[in-house]
Amino acid sequence: MREAFDDVLAGTSGGAAFSVVRDGEVLAELWGGSARPGVAWTRDTLVVLFSGTKGVVATVLALLTARGLLDPGERVATYWPEFARNGKEDVRVSQVLSHTVGLPYVEADLPTLDNAGNAAALATQRPLWTPGTRVAYHALTYGYLATELIRRVTGRNVGALLPGLLGDLDIHLGTPAAEDYRLAPVTRAPGYRISTFLSDPERRAIVERMYRGLLDSGEAFNTPEYRRAELAAGGATGTAAAMARLYDRIGSGLVPAPVLAEATREWSAGLDAVNDRPVRFGLGYELADPIGTYGPVEVAFGHSGAGGGRHGAWPADGLGFSFTTNELRAEDVDDRAATLLAALRTCL
Template sequence: MTIAELLSHQAGLSAFADPTSVDDFVNGKVLAGKLAQQSPLWPPGSRSGYHAITIGFLAAELFRRIEGRSLSSFVEQELTPFDIHIGISDAELGRVANVIPPAGMTAESVVPELDELQAATLGNPPLEPEAANTKNWRRAEIPSANGFANARGLAGLYSSLLRGAPEARFKLSSETLKQATEIRWSGTDAILDIEANWAAGFLRNSLGIYGPHAAAFGHSGWGGSFAFADPESGLAFAYVMNAMGTELVGDPRTLELLKAVYS
């Protein structure tokens, strides 16, 4: 498969083949090795399905083999001005807010009436939001699920991407950003069961989740958080919260915020 297919959730590796626990997340290199030896759940490139947890371990291992550093080390060293972290040090634990989920919320409850593929992806291991409040989770490197940031830092990062990332230690060319934000798959996501325009790592705007302009790109988090950049308007925006909402798409808080910003 191509790197673009991997980063746009087309790899067919959205679920672990073997029973996996949250405790296993502390060793992403081992999990990446297991995923590399699995048979894909669908022919790579034939469909797209959100690799909710596995995408982080796959991307981190790919990055390590190309660049040499861990993804968390790269973020710490290269994105310092934005106060963004993958995993958090003991010294910073006191700054972290607990997430507050609705009663009984699990990853599987995000999508009603799960089919076999969705159940395997969202239920192995079963994920409860409270896991994010534990020290072991916060200290680990789980690139798809334990990023730490605030809204100012996320908006600052997206704003910087629109300008070639002058604040970061690395330099981002316009060609690289074009490659990263080009739509690689458009259609119904096999896991989330919603319309999605997947780029290489980013989610391109669909269903108006990032405002009125098709070129907007970003990503959303479980419970209502999101961050994006809109090249047409020059706008970068982020919203984070610790009180989780239940809507997969259409959280009333995000809808009202977008309406206010664009008006």
């Protein structure tokens, strides 16, 4: 694992970390490079998790389901009455969590960081397709929808629930200013692109509406405002050590087995209707897919993050893993996580 990590690090601008945990035991914990100019990466270096956040939020949703506060088979409108408009009257919670609801972008021109405003807009919006009939990654809107559902059933914002539900893990949604000194600012590798499976220009326009320039222009993701906004689709920060421990704990009883089985079975799969990428989803979690996102295993769950982050679990091996980096690379040329997961498989 150390040799594989050294190879990955040698080709990475900035820094990276990789952690593997099984039954609470650290099997590998590696880090290196620089968090920012003149500052070395350490075990405690925080990074923006981007869509790795969705796996954290999926765990919160599973725990709320275990406590009887949320039912994936229930209508969204049962918890959020205003949602029952424009063809969404019978939309199920499971359709929101498995990216089949048909709301991949917000039509209204609203600030990206406005959770409440974007959720209210989505409640009035008509889906692009009949909910449940197509799957397409809801890059940002997943977060607005999940945040509002959680607020409706708990009365609290999702970031405030993390310590009580996840324990002492070094993962933050609404990162406090006191932790900013540990953060590794994100940079883009030359030639960085999003949606690398997509060539159709019409659907490329949809992608641009989905992401609002967040990843491919500007540096909003490096601002304190972004980290404070509690964006449940991509605004959390964490360490590789903490994320690996999270996925180890999920499989070791944090989420009750029957609830976890439902959350990690296939709820949607196929070619993404917008991005042309093969996808498989559980309830908020990504699942092992045909392009090997989670390494050379048949069963896995977790969530990847823009630019290279990879966080998840291999249930058959009883372990959790996490790769973090502050250099964004395009998916079609980034083999860092794949290299590390292949080495891990060989070790096991």
